[in-house]
Every structure is written in C-alpha cells, then in structure tokens.
Amino acid sequence: MESRKFWFFCDDDLLSQWIIAPFQVQISPTEIITFNCSEQYMMYRKAKLFGDDETAKQILQTTDPVQQKELGRKAKGFNAELWDSNKEKIVYEGNYYKFSQNHELREKLFRLGNVEFVETNPDDSIWGIGLSDNDERIHDKSQWKGLNLLGKILTQVRDDLLLLIERQR
Template sequence: MQIDGLDALKSAVSSGWVAEFLFFWGHTPKDHRVDKHVLSQWWPATFIIDGQAYATAEHYMMAQKAELFGDRDTLDAILAAPAPSQAKKLGRLVKNYDDERWIAHRFDVAVRGNLAKFGQNPELRDWLLATGETVLVEASPVDSIWGIGLAADDKRAGDPHAWPGLNLLGFALMKTRQSLRTKERAA
C-alpha cells in the first residue's frame, strides 16, 4: 500500500489496514553497521547534487533553506559546518526566513536530498529498499514536525491517530524508497 502522508496513513489504519512500523531516532549505532540509524538526516553519507557535495542530508536541507531565502553567507557557513548539529543551528539563523514559504518547500527538499543520499550510496539504498512497505517513523519525542513527537516506547507510538507530530521525515523517506524502487524496476 502506498502511504504518502499522515492523513493517508490514518485513513488506511481506520479502514483496517495493519501497519508495520519501523521506529528510528538518532544517528549513532553501537557497532557502526548499516541499520535504521542511516535514516537519520545526521547520518554521515556524502552525496553530490548539482556539483555540490553535502556531508549529510541535514547539511543539504539547511543549505537549501538558506538558498531559498537568498542568504549566501549562511549557505556558505552551512556547507563548511563540520557537523550536522552545526548545520542545523546555522539553518535557524537564515536571514529573510518566511515560515510559510519554507513549509511549502521543506518536504520536497527532504525527498531530493534523501534521493541523492540513498541513490549514491549503494549500501544505504539496499538497506532502505529492504524495509519493504514498512511505515518509517521518526520516533523523536522532541520533534513534532519531522518526527511523531513521541519516543518509540511510548504506548501511543503504534497509533498514528495519537501522534502529536507529522512524521515528515518518515514520509519523505518512504517517498524516497518508492522512487528508488521505481527507478530500479525501470533499469
């Protein structure tokens, strides 16, 4: 079943579809193997878009935010940031920021970055494709935009109707997975 957002997921579950969830949060696995941690925007996986290298998907997203609002100085600082946490902090300082405009672009930005991240890193791509039709859920108790606003062990995490968050990252990754699968079948 193709689920493209929270409303579609809620509708499918209400219609009796039993969803299988893969909860993730964080980017540092205990043993450095490829696992659910690769779903994090902070996972170190260099990729190139339009000739520009990005160290992480977070760097890409924050750079695109700065570019969208014409803030070249912050864009340059984001690209030079040694860690995704610093790129994120810089992204919060983008000049001329307009929330409504960012909201209109953020999902597509996340999908484009993740298509490059997973598409250019075969081990990550294979891992993502192996998740099948599982609903990918960023179980961040502190992020109700990109995550669900709940920890994975919260009893409400298994019920999308109870999520205080949007899970935008989870749905962007699912769209990425579907696009990669379609591309693989066409090859």
Template sequence: MNGNQAPAGRTDGQTPPEVQAHEVRSRAELSALVARGLRPEYLMFWGHRPSRDGGVGPGCLSQWWPAPFEVDGVRYATAEHWMMAGKARLFGDERTRIRVLASRTPAEAKKLGREVAAFDEEEWALRRLELVVEGNVAKFGQDPALRAYLLGTRHRVLVEASPLDRVWGIGLAADDERAADPDRWRGLNLLGFALMEARSRLAGEEA
C-alpha cells in the same frame, strides 16, 4: 532529527499493509487507512548511531547519518547539511548557505539554518518536504549499502520516533504505546514520509 529502534507493529492477517500504507505521505492519510482497518507494519527509528555490528541499520535513516553525497557538483556531508543549505538557498541567503556547507557537524548546520535571513515560515512549510525528499534520494541513491537498506524496508511505514520533534518526528518515543497509532501522534512525521517517498522514487528507478 536526531537510540536506534527495531521494526514494530504487525498486520492483522487480513489486509496487508503493502496495499496502500507504504504510499501515504501524511499523518492524515495514514490515519484514514488505519480507520479503515489496515494495520501497517512500522519501522521506528531515532538517532544516528551505527548498529552494534557496525553495519547499516535504522540509524542511517537519520538526517545526521554521516553519508556524504554530491548534487550538481556540490558536496554535502549529511542530509542535514543539504536541508539547511537548501533552506538558505530558498530564501536567497548565500552567506549562510556557504557557512552551512563548511560546517563540520550536522548540529552546526542545523544551528546555522535557524539563522537564515528573510525566512518565511509559510513558504518553508510549502517547500520543506520536497527538499528533504530530494536530499534523501541523493543520499541513498549514491551509496549502495544505504540504498539497499532503504529499499529493504519495503512496505513498512517509516516513523521517526523522536520525543523531541513534532514536525519531522512524531513527538513520541518508540516505546510509547501511542507510537503505533497515528491518531495519537504528537507530531507530523515529515521525515518518515519523506523517506518513504525517496524509497518509492529509488524503487521506480529499478523497475
């Protein structure tokens, strides 16, 4: 998960996307809504570079964005560190978990995550989404500027337009005509949906 992109897409003027589109948590659910005539507004992102003005922009949605946070007294340098440490913890690999926490970059953390002992793909597929949701609730919840940005995306469908990632992204770049059509995505967009769930939980705290 790792060029920032501006919001894309529009509504049809008849059925506002805020009716249900912001509540979807899978590509299949989103495709079903689009088939019913909804025209969601998408926010495409990829990469973790800051905005040109130095402010918070779409890049903060990346797992690699440098935004340290703590959970149960443990510090995580990025959401990628959280994810990979959680992966190691899930499979009882304490040695790798400690190495992930000590890693200096998200790239290093990701590499270590691929070395987790006793890894089980089926179990990981069941647990990975909630793990990333929890990490992003902590990441955005503990930083006022990041929290404001995420909540400010309101009802937009968040899309990691990574042409390289078919699990956490859509397997397509933002300028690909297929990016605005979930039926034509080449990936699952799990990061986008995890961020939308984190947004919902944080918004609930303020209700």
C-alpha cells in the same frame, strides 16, 4: 489492514538526516557541490531559499550536522510560509540524493522491507511524531502528536527508488 511500521530515532541511523553519507548535487550548469549528509543539504537549501548566501557558505564549511542545523535555524530572511511550501521537497531531494548515490545505504533501506517509516522523536512534532519509541501511543496513529514528515518522505524515497530500479530492468 494497517501497514507495518519501522520506528527510528538515532543520529547514526541510516534514516537520520545526520548520518554521514556524502552525495553530489549539480547546483548550476557549472557548479557541483558535495554534501556530507542530508542535514547539510537541507540547511544549505533553506539558507539559499531565503537569499542568505553567507549562511549557506558557512553551512558548507562545516561537516558537523549539529552546527549545520544551528546555522540553518539562523538563516536571515526566514519566511515561514515560503519554508512550509518548500521544506518537504527539499528534504525529499536530499534523501533521494543520499540513497541514490550511496549503494550500501540504499540496499540497507531496501532490506527493511515494505514498511512505513516513523520518526519517534519526542521533541519534534513536524518531522517526527512527537512521541518516543517507548511510548505505547506510537502504535495508534490517532494518538501521534506530530506529522511524521520525515518518515513519510523516507517511505516515498524508498518507493521511488524501488520503482526506478524496477523500470531499469
């Protein structure tokens, strides 16, 4: 039996990389950085991965996810192979921090139930499924035009947080 799906694609959706939900990350033994959203974390880590400290600094200086994304796309020293081998881990971490440190968002995530998250971004065949939510093909995985990496990561984050809470009881 196929799992139930929860379709999402909206900048202010709790599952969005762009929703403002501050969280802190200890970057080094002496440095803690507050990120305003998962997109900022992702793009900061992307720039740092390629050794582009100047762009990483600029990403931290803006609270606008659109600007953060634009800056991240311009990171100097981009290496597709290096990015491909790290991007899922980075996005997982950013979302894990977001939901583990924002109680209200975490509770909303849990209330969605045991569903598979699916990003219905018609313009994104990597993080989404490459189809919009009003396209009938979304109901047939074999017709998806994308990988749904963000949906898979969010599903894993939810499952991992539920497991952590269960173990703490």
